Amino acid sequence: MQFELVSPERRLASMDAASVQIPGTDGDMTVMTDHAPTITTLRPGMLRVEAGGTTHEYVVTGGFAEIGANGVSVLAERAVAKSDMTQDQMDAMFDDAQDAYNRAKEIRATEPGLVDDAAKLLADMVAVGSEVGLSSKQPNL
Template identity: 40%
Template sequence: MATLHFELVSPERVLFSGEVDQVVLPATEGEMTILAAHSPVMTALTTGFLVLSTGGKTTRILVRGGFADVSPNGLTVLAERAFNEDELNKDVFDKEVETARQELGDAPEDMKHVAEMALAQLLTIQAEFH
Protein backbone atom coordinates (compact mmCIF):
# COMPACT_ATOMS: atom_id res chain seq x y z
CA MET A 1 0.00 0.00 0.00
CA ALA A 2 1.29 3.46 -0.86
CA THR A 3 1.89 5.80 2.05
CA LEU A 4 1.55 9.53 2.48
CA HIS A 5 3.51 11.95 4.60
CA PHE A 6 1.41 13.20 7.54
CA GLU A 7 2.19 15.94 10.00
CA LEU A 8 -0.02 16.95 12.95
CA VAL A 9 0.90 20.19 14.68
CA SER A 10 -0.73 22.00 17.60
CA PRO A 11 0.39 25.35 19.01
CA GLU A 12 2.35 23.52 21.72
CA ARG A 13 4.08 20.76 19.75
CA VAL A 14 4.34 18.42 16.80
CA LEU A 15 2.22 15.38 17.72
CA PHE A 16 3.10 13.28 14.67
CA SER A 17 5.35 13.49 11.64
CA GLY A 18 5.90 10.51 9.38
CA GLU A 19 4.55 8.13 6.77
CA VAL A 20 1.06 6.64 7.20
CA ASP A 21 -1.29 4.43 5.20
CA GLN A 22 -4.34 6.62 5.82
CA VAL A 23 -5.81 9.31 8.06
CA VAL A 24 -9.48 9.77 8.95
CA LEU A 25 -10.25 13.41 9.70
CA PRO A 26 -13.15 14.84 11.74
CA ALA A 27 -13.94 17.45 9.07
CA THR A 28 -16.77 19.92 9.51
CA GLU A 29 -18.49 18.37 6.47
CA GLY A 30 -18.18 14.86 7.95
CA GLU A 31 -15.41 12.31 8.29
CA MET A 32 -12.87 12.27 5.46
CA THR A 33 -10.44 9.47 4.73
CA ILE A 34 -7.17 10.64 3.21
CA LEU A 35 -5.01 8.14 1.31
CA ALA A 36 -1.84 8.53 -0.73
CA ALA A 37 -2.38 10.51 -3.97
CA HIS A 38 -5.55 12.17 -2.62
CA SER A 39 -6.61 15.22 -4.60
CA PRO A 40 -5.54 18.52 -3.06
CA VAL A 41 -8.12 19.86 -0.64
CA MET A 42 -8.30 22.08 2.41
CA THR A 43 -10.93 21.61 5.10
CA ALA A 44 -11.83 22.86 8.56
CA LEU A 45 -11.84 20.38 11.44
CA THR A 46 -14.31 19.99 14.24
CA THR A 47 -13.96 18.37 17.65
CA GLY A 48 -13.40 14.64 17.25
CA PHE A 49 -10.89 11.87 16.80
CA LEU A 50 -8.36 11.94 14.03
CA VAL A 51 -7.46 8.30 13.31
CA LEU A 52 -4.19 7.44 11.62
CA SER A 53 -3.36 3.97 10.35
CA THR A 54 -0.03 2.52 9.40
CA GLY A 55 1.17 -1.06 9.18
CA GLY A 56 -2.12 -2.39 10.57
CA LYS A 57 -1.88 -0.21 13.70
CA THR A 58 -4.30 2.62 14.42
CA THR A 59 -3.78 5.64 16.64
CA ARG A 60 -6.51 8.03 17.77
CA ILE A 61 -5.81 11.67 18.55
CA LEU A 62 -8.47 14.04 19.87
CA VAL A 63 -8.47 17.34 17.99
CA ARG A 64 -10.41 20.45 18.91
CA GLY A 65 -10.74 22.47 15.74
CA GLY A 66 -8.18 23.42 13.16
CA PHE A 67 -7.49 22.89 9.48
CA ALA A 68 -6.28 20.08 7.25
CA ASP A 69 -4.38 20.66 4.02
CA VAL A 70 -3.87 17.87 1.49
CA SER A 71 -1.22 18.69 -1.09
CA PRO A 72 1.04 16.70 -3.42
CA ASN A 73 3.51 16.63 -0.49
CA GLY A 74 1.04 14.88 1.85
CA LEU A 75 -1.33 15.91 4.63
CA THR A 76 -0.73 18.63 7.19
CA VAL A 77 -3.11 19.20 10.10
CA LEU A 78 -2.91 22.39 12.13
CA ALA A 79 -5.00 21.68 15.22
CA GLU A 80 -6.17 24.34 17.66
CA ARG A 81 -5.71 21.75 20.42
CA ALA A 82 -4.77 18.07 20.20
CA PHE A 83 -4.27 15.21 22.65
CA ASN A 84 -2.93 11.71 22.16
CA GLU A 85 -5.44 9.16 23.42
CA ASP A 86 -3.16 8.14 26.30
CA GLU A 87 -3.15 11.77 27.54
CA LEU A 88 -6.93 11.88 27.97
CA ASN A 89 -8.15 11.80 31.55
CA LYS A 90 -10.76 13.48 33.74
CA ASP A 91 -8.65 16.61 34.31
CA VAL A 92 -8.03 17.10 30.58
CA PHE A 93 -11.72 16.63 29.75
CA ASP A 94 -12.82 18.95 32.58
CA LYS A 95 -10.50 21.68 31.31
CA GLU A 96 -11.55 21.20 27.67
CA VAL A 97 -15.26 21.25 28.58
CA GLU A 98 -14.71 24.44 30.59
CA THR A 99 -12.90 26.00 27.61
CA ALA A 100 -15.67 24.91 25.21
CA ARG A 101 -18.32 26.45 27.48
CA GLN A 102 -16.33 29.70 27.61
CA GLU A 103 -16.04 29.69 23.81
CA LEU A 104 -19.81 29.20 23.56
CA GLY A 105 -20.43 32.13 25.88
CA ASP A 106 -18.03 34.35 23.93
CA ALA A 107 -19.22 33.31 20.45
CA PRO A 108 -21.00 35.90 18.30
CA GLU A 109 -24.66 35.08 17.75
CA ASP A 110 -24.12 33.87 14.18
CA MET A 111 -21.44 31.39 15.35
CA LYS A 112 -23.14 30.03 18.48
CA HIS A 113 -24.32 26.91 16.63
CA VAL A 114 -20.70 25.99 15.80
CA ALA A 115 -19.63 26.40 19.44
CA GLU A 116 -22.68 24.39 20.60
CA MET A 117 -21.76 21.54 18.24
CA ALA A 118 -18.14 21.51 19.46
CA LEU A 119 -19.29 21.38 23.10
CA ALA A 120 -21.80 18.61 22.35
CA GLN A 121 -19.17 16.54 20.52
CA LEU A 122 -16.71 16.97 23.37
CA LEU A 123 -19.31 15.94 25.97
CA THR A 124 -20.17 12.85 23.91
CA ILE A 125 -16.50 11.85 23.68
CA GLN A 126 -16.02 12.51 27.39
CA ALA A 127 -18.99 10.23 28.23
CA GLU A 128 -17.47 7.42 26.13
CA PHE A 129 -14.25 7.62 28.14
CA HIS A 130 -15.91 7.17 31.54
Protein backbone atom coordinates in the same frame (compact mmCIF):
# COMPACT_ATOMS: atom_id res chain seq x y z
CA MET B 1 1.99 9.21 2.31
CA GLN B 2 3.63 11.44 4.89
CA PHE B 3 1.51 12.48 7.89
CA GLU B 4 2.33 15.38 10.22
CA LEU B 5 0.35 16.47 13.28
CA VAL B 6 1.36 19.74 14.91
CA SER B 7 -0.20 21.70 17.77
CA PRO B 8 0.92 25.10 19.07
CA GLU B 9 2.95 23.35 21.79
CA ARG B 10 4.76 20.72 19.76
CA ARG B 11 4.85 18.21 16.93
CA LEU B 12 2.80 15.20 18.03
CA ALA B 13 3.33 12.87 15.10
CA SER B 14 5.33 12.42 11.93
CA MET B 15 4.98 9.10 10.13
CA ASP B 16 4.39 7.28 6.88
CA ALA B 17 0.63 6.61 6.85
CA ALA B 18 -1.67 4.40 4.81
CA SER B 19 -4.75 6.48 5.65
CA VAL B 20 -5.87 9.37 7.83
CA GLN B 21 -9.43 9.85 9.13
CA ILE B 22 -10.14 13.54 9.71
CA PRO B 23 -13.05 15.03 11.70
CA GLY B 24 -13.86 17.84 9.28
CA THR B 25 -16.37 20.59 9.97
CA ASP B 26 -18.28 19.57 6.83
CA GLY B 27 -18.11 15.88 7.73
CA ASP B 28 -15.56 13.19 8.42
CA MET B 29 -13.22 12.25 5.61
CA THR B 30 -10.63 9.57 4.99
CA VAL B 31 -7.47 10.50 3.13
CA MET B 32 -5.43 7.92 1.25
CA THR B 33 -2.55 8.11 -1.18
CA ASP B 34 -3.32 10.20 -4.29
CA HIS B 35 -6.18 12.06 -2.60
CA ALA B 36 -7.13 15.30 -4.34
CA PRO B 37 -5.44 18.38 -2.85
CA THR B 38 -7.76 19.83 -0.21
CA ILE B 39 -7.76 22.16 2.77
CA THR B 40 -10.41 21.62 5.41
CA THR B 41 -11.18 22.90 8.88
CA LEU B 42 -11.42 20.51 11.82
CA ARG B 43 -14.14 20.12 14.40
CA PRO B 44 -13.57 18.52 17.80
CA GLY B 45 -13.23 14.80 17.29
CA MET B 46 -10.94 11.83 16.83
CA LEU B 47 -8.16 11.94 14.24
CA ARG B 48 -7.11 8.40 13.30
CA VAL B 49 -3.95 7.45 11.43
CA GLU B 50 -3.31 3.97 10.01
CA ALA B 51 0.43 3.42 9.88
CA GLY B 52 2.43 0.21 9.88
CA GLY B 53 -0.60 -1.90 10.72
CA THR B 54 -1.37 0.20 13.81
CA THR B 55 -4.06 2.80 14.41
CA HIS B 56 -2.86 5.97 16.14
CA GLU B 57 -5.66 8.07 17.64
CA TYR B 58 -5.58 11.74 18.63
CA VAL B 59 -8.19 14.01 20.17
CA VAL B 60 -8.31 17.33 18.32
CA THR B 61 -10.41 20.38 19.13
CA GLY B 62 -10.13 22.27 15.86
CA GLY B 63 -7.64 23.55 13.34
CA PHE B 64 -6.89 22.82 9.70
CA ALA B 65 -5.83 19.87 7.57
CA GLU B 66 -3.93 20.33 4.34
CA ILE B 67 -3.92 17.42 1.93
CA GLY B 68 -1.34 17.71 -0.80
CA ALA B 69 0.87 15.74 -3.13
CA ASN B 70 3.33 15.01 -0.32
CA GLY B 71 0.77 13.84 2.23
CA VAL B 72 -1.34 15.27 5.05
CA SER B 73 -0.43 18.07 7.45
CA VAL B 74 -2.75 18.76 10.38
CA LEU B 75 -2.37 22.00 12.29
CA ALA B 76 -4.49 21.45 15.40
CA GLU B 77 -5.64 24.11 17.86
CA ARG B 78 -5.20 21.48 20.55
CA ALA B 79 -4.26 17.83 20.11
CA VAL B 80 -3.60 14.99 22.55
CA ALA B 81 -2.87 11.34 21.87
CA LYS B 82 -5.93 9.36 22.99
CA SER B 83 -3.74 7.18 25.19
CA ASP B 84 -2.41 10.29 26.98
CA MET B 85 -5.80 11.96 27.48
CA THR B 86 -6.66 12.72 31.11
CA GLN B 87 -9.86 13.79 32.81
CA ASP B 88 -8.27 17.19 33.57
CA GLN B 89 -7.53 17.74 29.86
CA MET B 90 -11.06 16.67 28.93
CA ASP B 91 -12.49 19.06 31.53
CA ALA B 92 -10.37 21.94 30.19
CA MET B 93 -11.47 21.28 26.60
CA PHE B 94 -15.09 21.06 27.68
CA ASP B 95 -14.81 24.26 29.74
CA ASP B 96 -13.41 26.09 26.71
CA ALA B 97 -16.38 24.90 24.61
CA GLN B 98 -18.84 25.89 27.37
CA ASP B 99 -17.25 29.35 27.59
CA ALA B 100 -17.56 29.81 23.82
CA TYR B 101 -21.22 28.84 24.01
CA ASN B 102 -21.89 31.26 26.89
CA ARG B 103 -20.15 34.11 25.01
CA ALA B 104 -22.18 33.31 21.89
CA LYS B 105 -25.44 33.50 23.85
CA GLU B 106 -24.46 36.95 25.14
CA ILE B 107 -23.99 38.38 21.63
CA ARG B 108 -26.64 36.37 19.77
CA ALA B 109 -28.59 39.47 18.76
CA THR B 110 -25.84 40.54 16.37
CA GLU B 111 -24.67 37.06 15.24
CA PRO B 112 -27.57 34.56 15.44
CA GLY B 113 -25.68 31.65 13.85
CA LEU B 114 -22.92 31.94 16.41
CA VAL B 115 -25.03 30.28 19.13
CA ASP B 116 -25.76 27.28 16.90
CA ASP B 117 -22.07 26.93 16.04
CA ALA B 118 -21.08 27.10 19.71
CA ALA B 119 -23.77 24.56 20.68
CA LYS B 120 -22.40 22.20 18.01
CA LEU B 121 -18.87 22.67 19.39
CA LEU B 122 -20.12 21.82 22.87
CA ALA B 123 -21.96 18.72 21.61
CA ASP B 124 -18.83 17.59 19.76
CA MET B 125 -16.79 17.86 22.97
CA VAL B 126 -19.36 15.72 24.83
CA ALA B 127 -19.07 13.11 22.04
CA VAL B 128 -15.26 13.17 22.24
CA GLY B 129 -15.43 12.54 25.97
CA SER B 130 -17.65 9.53 25.40
CA GLU B 131 -15.38 8.18 22.70
CA VAL B 132 -12.20 8.37 24.79
CA GLY B 133 -13.96 6.89 27.82
CA LEU B 134 -13.85 10.02 29.97
CA SER B 135 -16.88 11.69 31.46
CA SER B 136 -17.82 15.11 30.22
CA LYS B 137 -19.75 17.62 32.19
CA GLN B 138 -23.36 17.95 31.15
CA PRO B 139 -23.71 21.10 29.05
CA ASN B 140 -25.81 23.96 30.33
CA LEU B 141 -27.61 24.89 27.13
